[in-house]
Amino acid sequence: MKKTQFFPRSLVFGILLFASLLLAGGFTWKEEWFRQPANFPAPVYNSKANPVTDAGFKLGKKLFYDPILSADYTISCGSCHIQAAAFSHHGHDLSHGIHDLLGTRNAPGLQNLAWYSRYMWDGGITNLDLQPIAPITNPVEMGDTLSAVIRKLNADPQYPGLFEKAFGTNRISTDLVMKALSQFMICLVSADSKYDKVMRKEGVVFTADETAGYQVYRQNCASCHPEPLFTNQQFRSTGLPVLEEGDEGRYLVSLDSSERFTFRVPSLRNLKFTFPYMHDGRFYTIDEVLDHYATGISHTTRPDPSFILPDGSPGIRFSPDQRKTLKAFLLTLNDTAFVKNPLYDEAGSQLYIK
Amino acid sequence: MKSIITLSAALLLLASCNRKMTPGSDGKDASSTLTLSFENYAGDKTVSMNGENYTNASGETFSVTLLQYFISNISLKKTDGTIITLPQDSSYFLIKESLPASKQITLHVPKGNYTAVTFMLGIDSLRNTKPLSERTGILDPAGGAEGMYWGWNSGYIFFKMEGHSTAIPDNKAGTKKFRYHIGLFGGMNSPTVNNIKNITLDLKEKQVAKTGAGKNPVIRIHTNILQMFTGTENISIAKNPVVMVSPFSKHIADNYASMFSLAAVDNK
Numbered sequence: 001m002k003k004t005q006f007f008p009r010s011l012v013f014g015i016l017l018f019a020s021l022l023l024a025g026g027f028t029w030k031e032e033w034f035r036q037p038a039n040f041p042a043p044v045y046n047s048k049a050n051p052v053t054d055a056g057f058k059l060g061k062k063l064f065y066d067p068i069l070s071a072d073y074t075i076s077c078g079s080c081h082i083q084a085a086a087f088s089h090h091g092h093d094l095s096h097g098i099h100d101l102l103g104t105r106n107a108p109g110l111q112n113l114a115w116y117s118r119y120m121w122d123g124g125i126t127n128l129d130l131q132p133i134a135p136i137t138n139p140v141e142m143g144d145t146l147s148a149v150i151r152k153l154n155a156d157p158q159y160p161g162l163f164e165k166a167f168g169t170n171r172i173s174t175d176l177v178m179k180a181l182s183q184f185m186i187c188l189v190s191a192d193s194k195y196d197k198v199m200r201k202e203g204v205v206f207t208a209d210e211t212a213g214y215q216v217y218r219q220n221c222a223s224c225h226p227e228p229l230f231t232n233q234q235f236r237s238t239g240l241p242v243l244e245e246g247d248e249g250r251y252l253v254s255l256d257s258s259e260r261f262t263f264r265v266p267s268l269r270n271l272k273f274t275f276p277y278m279h280d281g282r283f284y285t286i287d288e289v290l291d292h293y294a295t296g297i298s299h300t301t302r303p304d305p306s307f308i309l310p311d312g313s314p315g316i317r318f319s320p321d322q323r324k325t326l327k328a329f330l331l332t333l334n335d336t337a338f339v340k341n342p343l344y345d346e347a348g349s350q351l352y353i354k
Numbered sequence: 355m356k357s358i359i360t361l362s363a364a365l366l367l368l369a370s371c372n373r374k375m376t377p378g379s380d381g382k383d384a385s386s387t388l389t390l391s392f393e394n395y396a397g398d399k400t401v402s403m404n405g406e407n408y409t410n411a412s413g414e415t416f417s418v419t420l421l422q423y424f425i426s427n428i429s430l431k432k433t434d435g436t437i438i439t440l441p442q443d444s445s446y447f448l449i450k451e452s453l454p455a456s457k458q459i460t461l462h463v464p465k466g467n468y469t470a471v472t473f474m475l476g477i478d479s480l481r482n483t484k485p486l487s488e489r490t491g492i493l494d495p496a497g498g499a500e501g502m503y504w505g506w507n508s509g510y511i512f513f514k515m516e517g518h519s520t521a522i523p524d525n526k527a528g529t530k531k532f533r534y535h536i537g538l539f540g541g542m543n544s545p546t547v548n549n550i551k552n553i554t555l556d557l558k559e560k561q562v563a564k565t566g567a568g569k570n571p572v573i574r575i576h577t578n579i580l581q582m583f584t585g586t587e588n589i590s591i592a593k594n595p596v597v598m599v600s601p602f603s604k605h606i607a608d609n610y611a612s613m614f615s616l617a618a619v620d621n622k
Contacts (some may be wrong), residue, residue: 049485118543124507126542129486133495133505146496174496175486253507255538255546255601 028054033343034114037191039199039228045114045128045186052183055166060184062162063177065349068152069132070142072098077135077181080107083344086270086335087111087188093281101140104247106281108266109274111338114186118233121263121279124253128185129178146174153177190269190338191228198332199228206332213329216322223306224265230333235262238293239303239314240278246301247280261301272334286327290318384462386565388430389572390471392449392457393617394421397580401451411584414591416519416532421451421579423513424477424502427552430463431470433562438463446477448492448502449577460570468563469556471573475610476512476550479539483508504537507599511537512549513610515579521592532595534582536603536610549607553614560619574617581613582606 034052036042050056063069065078080095081087087110089095095107105121119125125134135141136149153159153172160170167176197204206214217225226232235250242261251260263279271277276284283289297303297314307314318326394401396408396418407415426446429439440461450456481493492498495505502511513536522530540548555575557563563571583589586608597603 120506122507123543125505126508127483127485130505130508133503133508137505145500147500150496173486173490174494175490178486252599253546254541254544255599256544 033057033187035189037189037196037200037228039196040112040115040191041228043114043186044117045182047114047186050129050179050182052187053166055162056180056183057187059162059166060180060182061344061349063181064184065346068156069136069144069149070098071144071148074098075142077132078346080135080141081110083341083346084273084339085109086190086273086339088274091275093276095141097138097141098143101143103138103140105279106276109270110185110188111190111267111269111335112229113188115229116233118264122250122253123233123235123264128182129175132178132181150174150177188338188344190335192337193269193335194332195329196228196335207328209325209328210332212321213325213327216318216326217329220316220318221268221326224304225268230268231265234265235259236265236304236306237261237263237301238278239297239299239301239307240280240282240292241296241298242301243280243282249279262304268330269333270335270338271330273339286330287323290323290326294318383464386463386465386567387570388461388463388468388563388565389570390425390428390459390461390473391572391574392425392459392577393574394449394451394457394577394579397578401579403451408580410580410591411588412521412590412592414519414521416517416521416591418451418515418517418579420514420516422502423449423475423577424510425449425459425473425475426477426481427474428459428461429472430461430468431472432464433467433469438468442481443488446481446492448498463565465566466564468565468571469558470554471557472552472554474550474552475614476537477510477539478550479548482510482539483542504599508542509537509539511535513537513607515582519591519595521590522595523592530595532591533598534596534606535598536606538599538603547601547604549603551607551611553611555614555616557616557619559616561621563619564621570622572618572620572622574620576615576617578613578615582610585609585612 034047065076067073067076067079069076075097080089080092082090084090089107093106095103097103108121113128116128117126119128119131120134125131133146136144137146150172159172163172163176163180164170166180169176194204198206224232224234224236240261246261248260250262250264251257266277271286276282277289283292293307293316295315297307299314303314307316309315399406399408401418401421403418403420405417407417409415424446427442428445429437431437440463447459448456477493481489489495489499490497495503499510502514503509504511513534515534517532518530519532520530522532524530536549538547538549540546540550555573557573563573565571583591587605589606589609594602597606
């Protein structure tokens with residue numbers, strides 16, 4: 001009786017090929033990874049000073065998902081910025097760092113960062129290359145020191161070679177760590193929602209509800225959440241009542257008392273994935289946010305004038321029909337391709353050892 | 355005898371640790387040297403970090419456990435009125451009480467007679483906003499500037515002093531600790547507090563510094579930390595044990611702008 005071969009040779013070959021692709025990061029750099037979508041303005045980030053390369057992107061991705069950046073090797077950037085949640089902290093109002101220490105603000109989603117000129121809820125950082133320093137050194141987030149991180153990376157068996165490949169030197173410096181992380185982060189472009197396809201006339205059209213909702217949005221929301229980023233990156237108070245120890249927001253950075261309790265306007269993109277909402281994640285649904293805008297606005301945190309009705313009372317009130325259509329429109333801003341894009345996938349990010 | 359040995363040891367250490375500055379980037383003559391020597395005092399006592407007590411203008415007793423500050427953007431005035439500005443890239447220094455060598459800054463300057471020295475306490479706003487590739491060495495947040503940089507509100511800490519004072523009510527840990535971390539360069543997108551201070555010392559008050567072959571004049575500068583607590587406004591450690599990013603920091607900066615004085619010019 002002839003023995004059957006358990007694994008056909010071609011299958012074995014296929015598995016080996018797949019495994020080697022995984023080890024090589026699985027992808028080869030393509031320029032469109034960092035691109036300017038047709039309906040976007042030019043990026044703000046100066047990628048000429050830090051051009052994205054295949055090796056730089058993969059190194060940045062490995063760093064992004066590597067807990068080596070934290071004091072006790074437990075927390076990576078990706079711990080609180082999860083792709084499936086559009087790089088927010090899936091369902092968490094506040095995030096837990098090393099030793100389960102709790103932060104004070106909601107981890108925002110990461111998307112289209114190359115178009116931003118202000119980072120963090122208070123805009124305390126204005127250069128993406130300086131941003132990772134904040135979570136790395138925050139005692140309740142990654143809780144490490146920068147010098148320790150640089151030391152650990154230099155002592156690592158893999159990283160010096162990866163930096164050599166990406167930047168032509170195996171001497172790991174603050175500058176190069178930040179540049180590698182930026183190369184990965186600026187590639188997190190979310191511009192394939194239904195809304196984007198409608199705007200780019202890619203053969204997709206809004207439904208009647210979505211069209212009506214788009215008008216409601218343009219009349220009531222667009223001044224703070226303008227297209228195509230859906231944020232003007234300004235600092236505004238939405239009149240959230242102060243809880244416990246009040247977070248003074250932008251004031252902590254600007255020391256301008258007129259900015260007390262203001263926070264950077266968040267984007268409306270990918271709301272399906274980035275709940276809960278607001279700077280402290282106090283609302284879990286869009287309806288709760290809209291209820292707050294209708295009846296919950298508190299004068300104590302000096303809401304933005306756009307929330308004050310002509311009669312002086314605070315609020316933005318939508319009829320049931322307006323609310324229904326607005327929500328239909330907001331759903332068109334969800335970019336499923338972005339949260340499933342294998343390019344950003346944590347799996348395999350640590351296997352890149354070439 | 356013991357004090358002579360200590361003194362010689364200190365001098366030896368200073369001599370061996372003097373830091374050199376690169377010659378003028380503009381190709382000008384930088385053939386001679388001159389040293390700025392920073393000596394930290396609390397009134398008429400030298401600052402020590404061995405628990406010695408000092409008293410501020412509010413009558414509060416305190417000791418110092420950490421004292422460091424950035425000196426940058428140094429320029430010198432010659433007798434003919436010419437201003438010699440040191441190349442900016444190599445004009446950043448962190449004076450650390452814990453590191454004697456850091457308190458001696460040796461500058462390469464054109465040969466001549468100098469009547470004034472000007473420096474900045476802090477880091478200029480432009481450098482605060484430069485790419486990391488232009489912030490290496492003493493300005494690297496992971497290197498020389500570690501502990502002197504705010505990551506959450508990008509910018510350098512200019513002046514840092516910590517210690518203990520019996521005037522402070524116990525904190526949760528039972529320690530009576532004060533922390534003054536003063537920075538703020540004026541804001542990136544919108545104006546905020548600017549605590550950068552420029553200081554000019556008139557060398558003629560003592561004597562002009564004469565540089566030249568075989569000479570290395572030492573400009574001895576006293577930094578009187580008690581001045582931090584008085585001047586424009588008396589600072590009470592009990593009332594303000596922690597001052598970092600706050601409008602109040604301006605009062606401390608306004609005070610410490612006058613903490614530098616010329617002790618001597620040693621033409622050697």
